[in-house]
Amino acid sequence: MTEQKRRSFSSDYTQGAHQSILDRLVATNFDYTPGYGLDPVCDAAREKIRIACDAPDAAVHFLVGGTQANATVIGAVLDSWKGVVSADSGHIATHEAGAIEVGGHKVLCIPQEDGKISAEAILALRKAWEADDNHDHVVEPGMVYLSQPTEFGTLYSLSELTAISDVCKASGMLLYVDGARLAYALASPENDVTMRDLARLTDAFYIGGTKCGALFGEAVVMGDPKLCPRFFTITKQQGAMVAKGRMLGIQFDCLFEDGLYERIGEPAVAAADAIRAALDAAGIEQPMRNSTNQVFALLTSAQVEAFQSTFDLGFWERIDDDHLVMRFATSWATTEDDLQVALDAIARVGSRS
Amino acid sequence: MTEQKRRSFSSDYTQGAHQSILDRLVATNFDYTPGYGLDPVCDAAREKIRIACDAPDAAVHFLVGGTQANATVIGAVLDSWKGVVSADSGHIATHEAGAIEVGGHKVLCIPQEDGKISAEAILALRKAWEADDNHDHVVEPGMVYLSQPTEFGTLYSLSELTAISDVCKASGMLLYVDGARLAYALASPENDVTMRDLARLTDAFYIGGTKCGALFGEAVVMGDPKLCPRFFTITKQQGAMVAKGRMLGIQFDCLFEDGLYERIGEPAVAAADAIRAALDAAGIEQPMRNSTNQVFALLTSAQVEAFQSTFDLGFWERIDDDHLVMRFATSWATTEDDLQVALDAIARVGSRS
């Protein structure tokens, strides 16, 4: 099993969990708790999240993964005859194998700009539907799906998010934000959107655990608990219920202890910044830029091979026979050592180009 | 959080994981692995399971929970126009909140006897469908679902299982076995069905982890990998894919190290046997009996209250205003201390009746 010791920047879910989570799992292993999230640890974690979101009445539901969270939430709260608006680069539109459609809903795509969609474009889509004389035969845009950060690592600003929220409220659409990598948004110096803002401006959003320090787990926050009173049963129906639900409670209780979640992404963002600078210095093109934990590099096949002799990168897109976009993803677990290996490799590969 | 220290016999999923699993999680926490189960730990665990099942070509898929496993497997392999046959007490028929129907399939129920259904009753149901002149309007029995042990803790014998397998093969029906508590079957002195038998006699079955020593996780085994070549994508569509798939690999690799899985249920069965004997001695009726880890006791409300002053029991069924069936579930984690507390309580409660 030596292969696992080899470093990887392919994604932010290659390693385990924050040390405090492991410690707590070990410490509480033989405690007895009721199942299905109905235990005091889950309750404590929920309460910490409510406080972090300044949303004292919020419903907080723990799920295992991102696609599961998206499919379960959208299925639970979107009327059967409505569709969900997404950037064409959105996770639900591209990398969930059609899970939203399996749930019966159309994903209505808007071309992304910098990974994002604008309040104006959303409003235009909605207005076009409203103005269509035949719109009873057309899927109604009933919800907006965003991710923060986006698939491209970019961020919605508070003013952008507020504008989208206003459009949704004015049009009767729900607003849902996928926060799979939310910790890396919160750790970005460019970010001005807090969890309080998300709780206030959305109908539902989820706080990503899997990519942000947990073994697995996402915390769905619905500011208004009346949005979906029977979410528990719906979760069960979707096969999304965890019997030993306290596993999720423990992880989020640790992640929200003393504001850890708001800091946990900092080393990742710092390392990504350093990699961005190194790529620039090495003359390697970055086709998309952001201020979070993902770095995209346009590389030749030879460069890819050179990097991969030392560590793994993530495949993003094939441009042509000899060029690919590859991803350096840093994470909460990225160490100084990891970073130095990356910087050394970039300098080495760049010098040969 | 003192409440969690209070003992519970309410179910077999109140505590954490086998020590070897925790140790491995800690030891490998900062290893790097690819996601989605495509890592060497998962591969190693799959290979150990194949060996334990004497099924060298089997496809082994890791999922998070039992309802998820049932819904995903049934949805993946059962033709859309067919239904699945189950005991009316079967988990898919009763306690999965309609997950199978959400996937579009009818559950065709046969009245249970001792928690089980017989080859004869299955064949009769199939023959009735075949003989019905209007059967193109009727859901075709296309798969048989069993659990081993059953919801009542009872066991199919090898001859019973073989007879059911023969009926399925002869009728063109698939056979699927839910092994949520399989370790407790394997640990029962009355059991004569091995994992090799299950692999040989079924089209698919799952080896339960959640209730048998893991934090979470079930291993689906399909003896013939051609049964569902695209199970990976189907899993993703169902939101059943875990990004850090190695968490599942680690757990099953530990559970199948040196035959642990076949022994892990032994303390549970021994403790359950002791509880059964103590209830008999105390004159407390056991409405259903089995040789695995669940004990069902017919109690008055006062008796329930008396027990619950010391530890939790599981609610099974309300009989009338003053009588309930309650469950004592032991587990892989049940200690001598736990057992003694139970036995003392039974003697105390019994003496007062």
Added chain:
Amino acid sequence: MTEQKRRSFSSDYTQGAHQSILDRLVATNFDYTPGYGLDPVCDAAREKIRIACDAPDAAVHFLVGGTQANATVIGAVLDSWKGVVSADSGHIATHEAGAIEVGGHKVLCIPQEDGKISAEAILALRKAWEADDNHDHVVEPGMVYLSQPTEFGTLYSLSELTAISDVCKASGMLLYVDGARLAYALASPENDVTMRDLARLTDAFYIGGTKCGALFGEAVVMGDPKLCPRFFTITKQQGAMVAKGRMLGIQFDCLFEDGLYERIGEPAVAAADAIRAALDAAGIEQPMRNSTNQVFALLTSAQVEAFQSTFDLGFWERIDDDHLVMRFATSWATTEDDLQVALDAIARVGSRS
């Protein structure tokens, strides 16, 4: 095509439409109307139905067939996590090929008595769910499905229907009545349930056209139009929308002209009564009896063959190698000639037994 001239009592949908419908189709063939039921003929038919139901605000939706009506209505109005209660002999439970499950809902069966279920049995089912401590894992009984007449041709009395309606209202369950053969209930001398009663006591019911004088078509009546404001789009999504919707409007406009629908079943019921008497006289057992248009006879294979040399009967159920239950179904189109042929055959077959 001489075969089609051969008489058939196999079902009540072997022949075309009431003459007034054909006449109207011919007379209006080259009229121009908007599509999808948004035309003045449909509006006129809706208004006539509202008047017949004394339900001035009711939403009336035209669909093509019975399974379509059941699946579309149940899918449209039943919350995703709830199931529908039916007699185990109910059409949705037996002869719709699993259409309700395809829509994601479990059919919760109660054993029929005389084809019916009682308010008491429904209440017991509901109370058992409410009393179950684990009921968040169990499908909630959320709607009751009845048929009037039932699959066995029997009728709910007004007091039975009122009791069921009261249970539904008190428990928060919807009540839906399948009126595929409603005209034969209305024409039965034993019937005391009017369309006004159905509109008043149910949340939705449908007035059957296909088996009651139309080429095809069922009219769904929802007393409270707020029950499902977007039924139009849901119908479209289900592929249940007819482009030339006026075809449905014309048929129901004719069926509700001068109270035709309330009379159209009379010859069928009279003929069925005569057949029942003839079977009694011939000593042929009727395993189920009713006062509407279906007659069930227990026949030997030789008797079946003897009847089928003259006309077709409907297969109901095979009892054993030599005995079957067969159905004589009369209809709005049954003539004196048809009846005489049946009576002669019964006398002939009976005399040989």
Added chain:
Amino acid sequence: MTEQKRRSFSSDYTQGAHQSILDRLVATNFDYTPGYGLDPVCDAAREKIRIACDAPDAAVHFLVGGTQANATVIGAVLDSWKGVVSADSGHIATHEAGAIEVGGHKVLCIPQEDGKISAEAILALRKAWEADDNHDHVVEPGMVYLSQPTEFGTLYSLSELTAISDVCKASGMLLYVDGARLAYALASPENDVTMRDLARLTDAFYIGGTKCGALFGEAVVMGDPKLCPRFFTITKQQGAMVAKGRMLGIQFDCLFEDGLYERIGEPAVAAADAIRAALDAAGIEQPMRNSTNQVFALLTSAQVEAFQSTFDLGFWERIDDDHLVMRFATSWATTEDDLQVALDAIARVGSRS
């Protein structure tokens, strides 16, 4: 009901059925036939269609409408994890209220050119999926959906269709053609694709009845009956089964009597050609052109109002506050009189511009 006498060019489904169909309905009204399409009239119609398609083994299934045909066929033959490729202007992508997604499949859109998609674009989409290292997380293009004529009235040439069929075969994708208006393709002088070609080059296609002379009905043709042996039951599950199936048989038997279907669109195409010429002469812009039965005109609000004082036009698209694209749809039922009224109006409206 005088409003219905007012002419309409809003669509090709505003009027009833071809006279021969009405005559046959009247002549056979009191014949007895088995239900569900299992009658000799349906069999005769199927045989005529097989002959017209030169496909002696083809399975021919009758359904009621276009969205129903699309949703049922796609649901029946497309693997659950695959999506269907369509022009972004395709009917399944725009005007079916999300019916394909309700069935669990994603519609993968390619930008239309002249209402069509090319073999090259389809191949590129497929190759991109194949080349994506992460494609197990991405919906596989598994079927191509075309319409002939397209939503814009344009036609695929035989060479275009052959190229698409070749791409599909080489890539393991199914090819399905929506022929809602097929009669108007067959009647176009520019068309070189016969029903034999469609049967030969596709896996399934449907011959439109509703818009081409029937009251309702579409005939699905699968050249290889092994494509979906249980289509009958699937149809029932979808609520798409008609009890008096002979209604569909009668209509297609008439439409395929003496090659009627291949001629029935001729008056529509001739009238559309005349309208196109008149619009050109009147200086009214036609934003999209074709050689079939739909004519699209760019009109001011005042012009729309002027036309609609005499007859109805179909809404297509709002361009801005004062401009709309409106549709003149002619049909099999368009008379010389109808045409003259249209031409007079165009001349009158044009002269005022």
